[in-house]
Amino acid sequence: MAKVKTNAIRILDSKKITYEVLTYENQDGKIDGVSVAVKIGRDPREVYKTLVAQGASKSIYVFVIPVEAELDLKKAAKAAGEKNVEMIPVKDILKWTGYIRGGCSPIGMKKEYKTFIDESCIELENMVVSAGKIGVQIVIDPKMLVNLTSAETPDVRK
Secondary structure (H helix, E strand, C coil), X not given: CCXXXXXXXXXXXXXXXXXXXXXXCCCCCCCCHHHHHHHCCCCCCCEEEEEEEEECCCCEEEEEEECCCCECHHXXXXXXXXXXXXXXXXXXXXXXXXXXXXXXXXCCCCCCCEEEECHHHHHCCCEEEEEEECCEEEEECHHHHHHHHCCECCCCEC
């Protein structure tokens, strides 16, 4: 099988950042984070989903949280310095990020958005995020991901 090359993977390669690619079968349509964690044999506490929100100022923000967690919009707004934030509609994910639902990576979006990775990543040796395509995940050192995305690491979970 040819090695999958997504925009996120190309960026990691170009910056010589160490990562591992995991793939999973997605024909069953189960692409939610918890199902993906099971399919790749990883603890759901290590697998993170990428969420995109818009603040009252109309700025776009990226939040990366464990797949079993829910984004706390109040904490997210506080972290972003906004009065409030709302999730962008699923139909707009591609327009803002260049990615689709279920394949949204915090690496290599159309633009560099202010990114927040939940503080729970700090205690992990490795974390798993989407590689930018449904069926493909990246295992990466959280410190590397924080660095690469210029992210802050506040508590943004419910």
